[in-house]
């Protein structure tokens with residue numbers, strides 16, 4: 001790996017960064033060969049990067065931290081570098097201090113003992129769970145009771161400062177924990193009983209794994225002596241969650257609970273966030289507990305690297321100085337690292353346009369002239385064209401998902417790549433990169449910004465003009481923005497953009513999966529960090545409503561909208577009742593095309609119009625909303641959209657608007673599976689094959 005071939009046939013040479021030789025689609029600025037002269041200088045840079053990148057493939061740190069010994073030494077043995085990244089530096093000190101803080105801050109003293117609560121009974125494992133949650137700063141969690149977790153529910157009343165939200169299905173609880181975590185940056189918590197309660201959580205756990213969302217999922221299990229005996233509601237849930245969690249625990253002894261919870265929260269939120277699952281046997285919950293939370297978490301095998309290697313950062317700055325057509329690809333890591341300000345500063349200083357992934361939506365204010373928009377399968381054509389003609393991609397906290405790259409050998413054929421990611425396993429996984437930097441995006445940008453040269457906007461005027469031209473072209477769809485698709489039917493983009501406008505682009509929009517999700521990402525006009533939430537990696541239909549519920553509970557100061565399809569809403573609609581019971585003022589925009597729209601779109605475009613099972617019946621949504629006690633509204637023409645939005649916003653409590661949208665509107669452009677970013681399908685202005 002490194003400079004020549006990523007194994008998939010995608011060739012990278014030291015001079016591949018030059019733009020000359022770009023296809024016609026690249027346009028004038030790309031074809032002028034401007035960067036060609038510098039190509040030769042790139043040789044030494046490339047070979048150094050190869051050393052660092054190469055070791056990543058060997059399974060050691062990819063940023064050069066440990067690479068020096070094996071990558072560049074050409075047979076020279078070197079002393080092994082301390083495996084503790086950045087040991088002895090002020091940053092490492094700060095991390096340790098943060099860890100201590102987490103476990104022993106003022107909260108510790110605020111947590112009342114049972115005696116202080118006036119409760120006269122021995123402290124049991126279930127108390128240790130409640131104390132641990134409070135100690136970790138948990139204010140609420142989403143749960144559903146059952147036999148083996150009843151010991152916990154039995155003591156919950158003694159901890160009134162812990163809010164329990166009774167969901168209607170454990171999957172809803174897991175997604176709500178995700179939505180809460182995404183909107184707040186805190187760890188979300190969900191709980192289910194053994195057996196079906198536990199397996200119902202798995203989709204949410206897997207979703208959190210793929211999207212790097214910090215949640216702690218708690219399950220009960222049968223008493224230890226019955227484990228493995230196929231007891232009632234027994235299932236090997238830790239076996240099931242092993243491949244879709246960052247870490248999991250089976251706890252059989254009450255005295256392990258304080259340590260396990262301290263570790264679990266630490267693992268969930270530290271480094272690349274993710275789900276941690278704790279399975280507690282019923283006797284662990286009921287057993288007497290004398291153990292207290294440990295002073296520190298000691299996990300020798302878990303030491304994420306936060307600071308990028310200075311040499312790699314310097315090389316990155318040199319690459320940036322040479323680039324003529326650089327492009328930043330901003331991913332979820334920018335939001336997780338709270339690096340949105342640094343991203344803006346970096347982009348503005350070096351005058352580099354910023355494209356974002358699906359999970360990177362809202363990493364940059366879309367009104368910033370440097371923000372070019374959403375990339376990938378349903379991204380904007382001008383963004384994908386910019387990727388395909390770039391001579392340098394600076395990938396920040398994103399993982400080159402196949403929905404972004406398409407057919408890898410054709411992805412960004414002229415670009416050298418700088419890849420910043422906190423997870424070394426992501427580097428070189430999907431595409432070969434020239435400059436790998438393992439670290440927290442914020443820390444890396446803080447180090448990189450002083451090293452990059454300030455570029456005046458005029459220097460890149462031709463480049464930006466070209467992108468702007470492409471943008472204009474891609475916004476030319478006749479229905480775009482008008483609200484009226486064919487025959488005046490209401491178009492989904494109009495609904496999404498009007499919700500965004502009505503809420504002054506400050507609401508959190510939580511999408512479900514399908515066309516509704518792509519329309520939200522494309523037309524939501526996001527300005528505030530973390531104002532967009534969506535299931536990216538797993539693409540979980542049914543995510544929207546419960547995740548939005550979690551986001552709304554976590555950020556009561558922000559208006560929250562769920563943007564969902566009629567298929568997805570039917571998967572988790574029962575959470576409407578939770579909204580009512582908990583008086584959560586969520587607004588739900590149902591984009592009702594009476595279809596599994598995204599499936600129908602594929603059937604139209606890829607399966608010659610063979611529409612099997614993509615038409616689905618739904619209930620009378622207004623009656624359903626009424627039955628749940630949710631205020632319901634309906635809009636079916638562009639003229640009715642704004643008043644319906646205003647009416648829903650005026651409701652004190654949850655509200656649902658059914659937008660009857662065109663049944664056959666597709667999300668364009670679209671990169672067909674197996675194709676590349678240069679092979680986008682666009683709207684064919686013909687009646688689809690019925």
Ligand SMILES: Cc1ncc(C[n+]2csc(CCOP(=O)(O)OP(=O)(O)O)c2C)c(N)n1
Pocket residue numbers: 512513514515516517539540541542564565566567568569591593595596597598599
């Ligand atoms: C749990 C689950 N099952 C199936 C799919 C496959 N799938 C992706 S989009 C889609 C259609 C979604 O229909 P709807 O919710 O109405 O949204 P629309 O595309 O119409 O906006 C389906 C079935 C999925 N992503 N998740």
Ligand SMILES: [Mg+2]
Pocket residue numbers: 565566567591592593594595596597
């Ligand atoms: Mg639909």
